[in-house]
Amino acid sequence: MADALTRDGIKYMIARLLENANEAVEESKENKDDAYCAGRKVAYYEMLDILKTELDIRDQDLKEFGLDIDLENKIA
Known part of the structure; x- marks a missing residue:
């Protein structure tokens, strides 16, 4: 049986996605074409x-999950 997904597990996964997104942004700046x-x-x-x-729809604290940021200006 699979382990239940915990709040800390979700935070960890989001932190990894944010880290990878930041790397993708830097890579994109270096390779504009x-x-x-x-x-x-x-x-x-x-x-x-x-x-x-x-x-946000579920009234969760976005800051707790590291998503209290302007994604459009940070990543897009």
Whole structure:
């Protein structure tokens, strides 16, 4: 049987996504003409935006999950 997903587990996964998104942003800046890099950055933005929206709908504290940021200006 699979372990239950905990609040700390969700925070950890979001932190990893944010870290990878920041790496994708930097890679995209270095490789402005690379469609793969641009697409990777957008993919992280989309994943984090969905998570942020779903947590917000459920009245969760976005700061607790590290999503109290302006994703559009930080990643997009």
